[in-house]
Amino acid sequence: MNKAIKITEVSPIIKVRSYRCHVTQNKWVNSRYKHLCLTSENIDFASMTQAGQFYQLKCPQTNDLNPFLLRPMSVYSLGASQNNQDKNQIEFLYNVMGLGTQALSSLVIDAPMDIVGPLGNSFYFKPSFKKILLIVRGVGLATLAPLLKQAYQHNIGINVIMSARHQDDLMQDQFLQGIDLNESYAKMHLNVHCLYDSDGSSSMETLETLVSHILKTNTIDALYTCGSERILMLLQKLLINYPDICAEVALEQRMACGMGVCLSCVKLFRTQDGETKFRRICRDGPIFPISEVAYFG
Ligand SMILES: Cc1cc2nc3c(=O)[nH]c(=O)nc-3n(C[C@H](O)[C@H](O)[C@H](O)COP(=O)(O)OP(=O)(O)OC[C@H]3O[C@@H](n4cnc5c(N)ncnc54)[C@H](O)[C@@H]3O)c2cc1C
Ligand code: FES
DSSP, rough: OOOOOOOOOOOOTOOOOEEEEEEEEEEEEEESSEEEEOOTTOOOOOOOTTTTOOOEEEHHHHOOOOOOOOOEEOEEEEEGGSOOOTTEEEEEEEESSHHHHHHTTTTTTOOOEEEEEESSSOOOOTTTTTTEEEEETTHHHHHHHHHHHHHTTTEEEEEEEEESSSHHOOHHHHHHHTTOOTTHHEEEHHHEEEEHHHHTTTHHHHHHHHHHHHHHOOSEEEEEEEEEEEHHHHHHHHTTTTTSSSEEEEEOOOOOSSSOOOOTTTEEEEETTTTTEEEEEEHHEEEEEEGGBOOOO
């Protein structure tokens, strides 16, 4: 199993609390996903939030929809990480599915919106990394997008494998937002592979061949992925031969409190001495070493 590397702790100075924001944008990016931008005067979200962390969103009450629990959403982008330097801005990319996200999708410009955070831990990342590999499936790209930008800003070589049902679902532009693909560094050091269910190219066999090839032909310092259990199982198998790669996964789970109290988000993990142990995705994660995930099926 790949070496477990200490997960970065959330800075103790940052206080988790509720922030009153206002909607500056809430627009469809395709038939299933919306891009929500919020701003809160005098709140420097960019400085207090790290890649991989999430906020709990208080969804609005509408005539038909009355969501009760807050919904956890990864931070997709922070104003200062784009070129506009708007540190008061925080952005989310969300799949419109059930009660809460349908209510979210009804938010109009200037509507008030409360969010709680920043919550959870962040990815282990070193500016001295030379090359990283990101394997992204579905809306997990929202969680990995700030990390991609961070790596790009530090001139790290980036291999990306994006997988989706079909081209419209891939959201490649959303994932690579803020990166100038014509810029010489991106041309030389950013490799993006796109795989689709619609043409069979996202099969586990194809993915295994591609990941194995990248691992064999590159010296990868760190590998990051998000939620898909099948991809996670494949990576656990492949990474046995690469114990020095820092390999992490951002996990998703139904949540209630989002702060480690209610225990509704626990999952089984392996400890370094071979035992298994329940951990809270919201408080101990959502980022975990890939080798430690022990629940499947
Ligand atoms: C850390 C994290 C980051 C995420 N980031 C993103 C993201 O960036 N974009 C995105 O689209 N999605 C993200 N998700 C998933 C997102 O939270 C869910 O898709 C969303 O909550 C679904 O809400 P809904 O109202 O559409 O669905 P519904 O099914 O109507 O409601 C689901 C909600 O009900 C509650 N609930 C249901 N069952 C249980 C249970 N057994 N125990 C406790 N509570 C329960 C939870 O609050 C849950 O959020 C993330 C999830 C996590 C945990
Ligand atoms: S959601 Fe309550 S402990 Fe994780």
